[in-house]
Amino acid sequence: xxxxxxxxxxxxxxxxxGKRASGGRSLLHAVDDVSFTxxxxxxxxxxGESGCGKSTLVKLITRLLDPTAGEIVFAGENVASxxxxxxxxxxxxxxxxxxxxxxxxxLNPRFTAFDLIADPLRRMRGLSGEALRxxxxxAAADVALPHPLLTRYPHQLSGxxxxxxxxxxxxALEPALLVLDEPTAALDVSVQAVILHLxxxxxxxxxxxxxxxxxxxxxxxxxxxxxxxxxxxxxVESGPAEEVFRAPxxxxxxxxxxxxxxxxxxxxxxxxxxxxxxxxxxxxxxxRSPIDPDPACCRFVGRCPIEIEQCRVAMPELLPLGGGHRxxxxxxxxAA
Amino acid sequence: MTLAPxxxxxxPRSAEGxxxxxxxxxxxxxxxxxxxxxxxxxxxxxGDVHALENVTFxxxxxxxxxxxxxxGSGKSVLSLALMGLLDTAxxxxxxxxxxxxxxxxxxxxxxxxxxxxRPPLAMIFQSPRTALNPIRKVGQQLADVLRSRESGLGAxxxxxxxxxxxxxxxxxxxxxxxxxxxxxxSGGMCQRVMIALALACRPELLIADEPTTGLxxxxxxxxxxxxxxxxxxxxxxxxxITHDLNLAAESCDRIVVMHAGHVVEVGPTAAILGRPRxxxxxxxxxxxxxxRSTLAELQAIPGNLPDLRAQELPPCRFSxxxxxxxxxxxxxxxxxxxCVPGTGGGGAAxxxxxxxxxxxxxxxx
Amino acid sequence: xxTAAVPVGAAAARSGGSETWRHVRYVLAExxxxxxxxxxxxxxxxxxxxxxxxxxxxxxxxDTAAALSPPSLAHxxxxxxxxxxxxxxxIVATRLDLGIALxxxxxxxxxxxxxxAWAGYRGGIADKVVGRFADTVMAFPLFVLxxxxxxxxxxxxxxxxxxxxxxxxxxxxxxxxxEIVRLREAGFVEAAAISGNRxxxxxxxxxxxxxxxxxxxxxxxxxxWALLNAAGLSFIGLGVRPPTPEWGxxxxxxxxxxxxxxxxxxxxxxLAIMGTALCFNFxxxxxxxxxxxxxxx
Numbered sequence: 001x002x003x004x005x006x007x008x009x010x011x012x013x014x015x016x017x018g019k020r021a022s023g024g025r026s027l028l029h030a031v032d033d034v035s036f037t038x039x040x041x042x043x044x045x046x047x048g049e050s051g052c053g054k055s056t057l058v059k060l061i062t063r064l065l066d067p068t069a070g071e072i073v074f075a076g077e078n079v080a081s082x083x084x085x086x087x088x089x090x091x092x093x094x095x096x097x098x099x100x101x102x103x104x105x106x107l108n109p110r111f112t113a114f115d116l117i118a119d120p121l122r123r124m125r126g127l128s129g130e131a132l133r134x135x136x137x138x139a140a141a142d143v144a145l146p147h148p149l150l151t152r153y154p155h156q157l158s159g160x161x162x163x164x165x166x167x168x169x170x171x172a173l174e175p176a177l178l179v180l181d182e183p184t185a186a187l188d189v190s191v192q193a194v195i196l197h198l199x200x201x202x203x204x205x206x207x208x209x210x211x212x213x214x215x216x217x218x219x220x221x222x223x224x225x226x227x228x229x230x231x232x233x234x235x236v237e238s239g240p241a242e243e244v245f246r247a248p249x250x251x252x253x254x255x256x257x258x259x260x261x262x263x264x265x266x267x268x269x270x271x272x273x274x275x276x277x278x279x280x281x282x283x284x285x286x287x288r289s290p291i292d293p294d295p296a297c298c299r300f301v302g303r304c305p306i307e308i309e310q311c312r313v314a315m316p317e318l319l320p321l322g323g324g325h326r327x328x329x330x331x332x333x334x335a336a
Numbered sequence: 337m338t339l340a341p342x343x344x345x346x347x348p349r350s351a352e353g354x355x356x357x358x359x360x361x362x363x364x365x366x367x368x369x370x371x372x373x374x375x376x377x378x379x380x381x382x383g384d385v386h387a388l389e390n391v392t393f394x395x396x397x398x399x400x401x402x403x404x405x406x407x408g409s410g411k412s413v414l415s416l417a418l419m420g421l422l423d424t425a426x427x428x429x430x431x432x433x434x435x436x437x438x439x440x441x442x443x444x445x446x447x448x449x450x451x452x453x454r455p456p457l458a459m460i461f462q463s464p465r466t467a468l469n470p471i472r473k474v475g476q477q478l479a480d481v482l483r484s485r486e487s488g489l490g491a492x493x494x495x496x497x498x499x500x501x502x503x504x505x506x507x508x509x510x511x512x513x514x515x516x517x518x519x520x521x522s523g524g525m526c527q528r529v530m531i532a533l534a535l536a537c538r539p540e541l542l543i544a545d546e547p548t549t550g551l552x553x554x555x556x557x558x559x560x561x562x563x564x565x566x567x568x569x570x571x572x573x574x575x576x577i578t579h580d581l582n583l584a585a586e587s588c589d590r591i592v593v594m595h596a597g598h599v600v601e602v603g604p605t606a607a608i609l610g611r612p613r614x615x616x617x618x619x620x621x622x623x624x625x626x627x628r629s630t631l632a633e634l635q636a637i638p639g640n641l642p643d644l645r646a647q648e649l650p651p652c653r654f655s656x657x658x659x660x661x662x663x664x665x666x667x668x669x670x671x672x673x674x675c676v677p678g679t680g681g682g683g684a685a686x687x688x689x690x691x692x693x694x695x696x697x698x699x700x701x
Numbered sequence: 702x703x704t705a706a707v708p709v710g711a712a713a714a715r716s717g718g719s720e721t722w723r724h725v726r727y728v729l730a731e732x733x734x735x736x737x738x739x740x741x742x743x744x745x746x747x748x749x750x751x752x753x754x755x756x757x758x759x760x761x762x763x764d765t766a767a768a769l770s771p772p773s774l775a776h777x778x779x780x781x782x783x784x785x786x787x788x789x790x791x792i793v794a795t796r797l798d799l800g801i802a803l804x805x806x807x808x809x810x811x812x813x814x815x816x817x818a819w820a821g822y823r824g825g826i827a828d829k830v831v832g833r834f835a836d837t838v839m840a841f842p843l844f845v846l847x848x849x850x851x852x853x854x855x856x857x858x859x860x861x862x863x864x865x866x867x868x869x870x871x872x873x874x875x876x877x878x879x880e881i882v883r884l885r886e887a888g889f890v891e892a893a894a895i896s897g898n899r900x901x902x903x904x905x906x907x908x909x910x911x912x913x914x915x916x917x918x919x920x921x922x923x924x925x926w927a928l929l930n931a932a933g934l935s936f937i938g939l940g941v942r943p944p945t946p947e948w949g950x951x952x953x954x955x956x957x958x959x960x961x962x963x964x965x966x967x968x969x970x971x972l973a974i975m976g977t978a979l980c981f982n983f984x985x986x987x988x989x990x991x992x993x994x995x996x997x998x
Contacts, residue, residue, distance in 0.1 A: 049552035050523070064894055088899045098895050106888030110910050123897035169896065188406045189579060190637040193623045200631055215553055218582070218625035222634065245627070259557035263585020264626045267609035282561060283554045286522065 004037035005209050006177055011070035013056050017291060028291050030056040032233040038177065043203065043210040045220035045241055048230035051287060054213050062098050062179055063087040075176065094124045097175040101182035103162030107154040114150040117168045124173055139168040143198060160191040171202060179211045184219065196222060217260045221245055229253045232290055232299040235318055239325030249327040251304050255283040306331050366436065367394035368573055369541060374431030376417060383645040387413045388597045390670055400567055400574045402588030404581055408641045409594040411577045415543045419459050420448045438540060458539035462546040464526035468518040474529050475514030481536045501532040505562060524555035531562065545577045560587050581624045585609050593617045596641050596653035602673060603692030613676055613694040615660050660698045671695045725991060735987030741980040749796040758786035760793040760946045769963055779965040781954060787966060790946035791973050798948050801858065802928040805865035810920050813873025818912065821881030822904045835871035843868045847930060851939045861940040865930045869923055876919050880912035914992045921985035925978030932974050948974050
């Protein structure tokens with residue numbers, strides 16, 4: 001068994017927020033006890049809704065934030081022990097890169113496309129002059145961005161072109177792990193198809209691993225080998241993507257899959273339409289508060305359609321079901 | 337599974353304030369809204385933008401019609417034109433939007449009259465948190481709308497009505513929510529408040545412009561459930577504008593496909609998605625990720641939207657991207673919607689009754 | 702490590718220059734007011750540079766025979782109580798007044814915006830210290846504070862510049878801090894960190910240039926105020942001493958004669974102050990358009 005590229009173990013991130021009546025700080029549990037691995041060349045999807053801790057987890061993995069506890073082992077080194085503010089100086093900085101969700105927000109409006117792609121090359125490789133230009137043009141060619149566009153500013157470019165710049169900037173340093181944070185959410189559906197194809201092709205050609213964060217289950221299904229489902233800071237289910245979506249075992253995953261619009265399949269021309277395969281029960285209520293949650297109570301209690309006494313007494317652990325499929329639920333193997 | 341809406345028979349049930357169609361009207365399928373040949377352009381310093389051309393479709397009472405297309409297709413411009421919210425740069429060159437009210441009178445939405453004669457339309461927008469006034473409590477905003485429509489309404493009565501509206505959109509703990517500010521509420525809840533604001537206008541037609549973009553998928557499902565339920569309960573018809581074909585497919589009785597300001601295909605959902613006739617519709621379906629598709633099956637649409645500022649726009653604006661191009665496609669006049677054989681007679685009435693129309697000289701067989 | 706504050710790509714260098722010029726022409730063509738203000742500014746700068754060499758009379762030469770004569774062909778702006786040609790004095794004073802205003806604003810801008818940007822980016826103690834300093838300065842009536850500083854440090858032109866600069870610091874500190882706080886949450890800042898920029902590099906290369914347009918607009922508005930401040934200090938006898946021509950003291954001198962009907966002694970310097978301040982204000986908007994790349998077509 002080869003060692004995985006990224007191994008996260010027991011990752012915790014708490015933010016202090018305000019004071020408790022009984023004294024001491026209140027803590028917002030953004031990420032709690034998260035453990036997973038990403039192998040070389042593997043694409044792992046991360047799904048979950050707003051407030052589940054996806055963004056915090058991404059910041060921890062890209063080392064913009066220091067964890068409260070836990071290990072992040074990347075290429076054999078425990079990068080969690082290196083403080084975030086020193087990470088920019090480390091050689092490992094170039095090996096973990098990120099593609100952002102909003103191309104407009106993530107591109108400096110005062111930089112040209114050339115400057116934007118050149119920035120990491122200047123900082124991490126110290127390139128300048130001809131070598132720099134060659135590096136930038138190579139990255140632009142990789143994402144099929146025509147050279148004449150390199151002199152333009154972001155506001156002079158279309159959404160798809162800006163997305164390409166974001167990708168070019170991220171791959172310019174040839175990272176081993178690329179974190180993609182909803183890379184196509186802000187794009188038109190036809191541009192999305194092009195970008196997804198591009199990402200798949202780049203992954204194969206450059207041999208990268210992807211952590212693909214998305215709320216669109218259909219897109220995650222297209223690209224990802226495995227998927228992690230997060231809810232209120234904890235991983236509630238993980239496993240091969242196709243299996244998790246086809247037969248989700250955690251009630252939250254079931255609600256997600258049921259809620260995803262499948263209209264096109266219902267009316268499919270090839271007659272393969274069904275009704276999504278999973279019984280739908282709309283998820284009511286609001287998520288529990290992530291501030292000072294009860295450590296002995298499952299976080300899905302209150303919204304869960306199948307909760308039992310046990311759920312309020314003990315936090316369910318992520319247990320294997322076989323075939324790499326894990327679920328954190330006391331009802332365990334309960335089917336839909 | 338979720339409701340499977342029937343494309344033809346709508347059973348109107350009455351609700352407070354909303355007069356519903358009579359059985360005779362439903363039988364005659366007289367459309368509630370009839371858009372005929374709407375052509376609109378924006379005058380800008382760098383030329384006229386021909387945003388809409390010859391837009392024709394109809395909406396029957398109580399049905400949900402989806403308007404789908406990519407950005408730049410003109411969907412939002414269309415909704416603003418119907419609501420009378422266009423700015424002064426917009427010029428309507430031709431066309432009518434005939435709206436039949438419950439009492440039988442008709443109004444042309446594009447030529448609004450005096451304030452009192454405003455037709456009962458309401459609209460909900462994308463980004464609900466930004467569409468609400470951040471410095472006024474939710475209850476006050478609802479009361480504002482209620483009192484502006486009924487001049488004699490007192491503060492207490494308005495508050496009561498606001499609470500009742502909040503309940504109709506299934507918000508729990510209404511008193512607390514009425515006293516809250518928009519920033520204290522989640523995106524989904526803000527969208528429910530916006531729906532409540534729309535309901536306060538007692539609309540006969542609701543225009544929903546990308547109401548679930550930016551919301552979580554479970555919230556999205558809940559909001560769409562609510563819209564469908566309100567629509568079926570009160571006979572309120574809905575125009576759902578979205579770029580998400582999956583969403584439109586789940587909720588809509590009929591679908592209007594738009595491309596670069598043209599309506600390219602109209603018809604019942606099952607027909608449009610099951611057997612699309614316009615090459616653009618087929619490509620749009622092929623490019624949308626589905627639960628069962630693979631990456632290899634996902635096809636991009638070649639080319640780009642034509643520049644709508646061009647002086648000489650081709651009669652078919654999809655001709656630059658189409659792989660079923662014929663020489664006849666470059667010939668004027670602008671291609672009109674025509675019935676797909678076997679789905680009904682011609683004309684607007686048949687479209688309203690569920691015919692499948694396509695604007696193409698070489699439709700997909 | 703690259704030393705360029707706002708790097709321009711090698712491939713873009715040549716076309717970048719002509720594109721900037723094209724953009725400048727576009728902005729000036731679109732906005733006649735900016736164009737007029739720009740011309741005015743050029744005229745004022747030209748006057749400051751070459752005016753003293755071209756004036757018809759020596760600004761210090763007095764001619765008591767012609768004292769207090771109204772504007773005429775010989776003396777376009779008339780003469781003051783010592784017979785000095787007001788036109789020459791107004792022109793010559795341009796250099797001094799413009800110099801004081803520019804120096805004060807430049808000093809204030811550089812120190813204030815850097816301090817504010819750093820405070821906004823670092824937060825914590827730095828933010829609190831800089832913030833309290835700004836609050837303290839702003840607690841004083843600013844003109845009185847300026848008077849106090851000049852009185853304490855000594856009555857020289859240099860000290861007027863320092864006093865005006867200190868009094869203006871809080872505006873730049875607050876504005877820079879607010880801009881940086883707004884911008885530091887943007888995605889491109891996170892992207893810069895991931896690209897290997899260290900915190901100071903992010904502040905200097907990514908954040909500060911984005912805050913510049915707002916700061917520059919403030920600076921140009923400030924120019925007008927600094928001018929008024931300097932003139933005001935001279936008006937009450939601090940700073941520039943007679944017989945040096947300076948608009949403020951000229952207005953002070955002329956004020957005594959307005960009641961007697963000799964309006965031109967105070968009016969022309971006053972108009973010069975007003976016109977220059979107005980020109981700076983109009984220029985501010987135009988500068989923002991010039992500097993903001995999102996306005997480029």
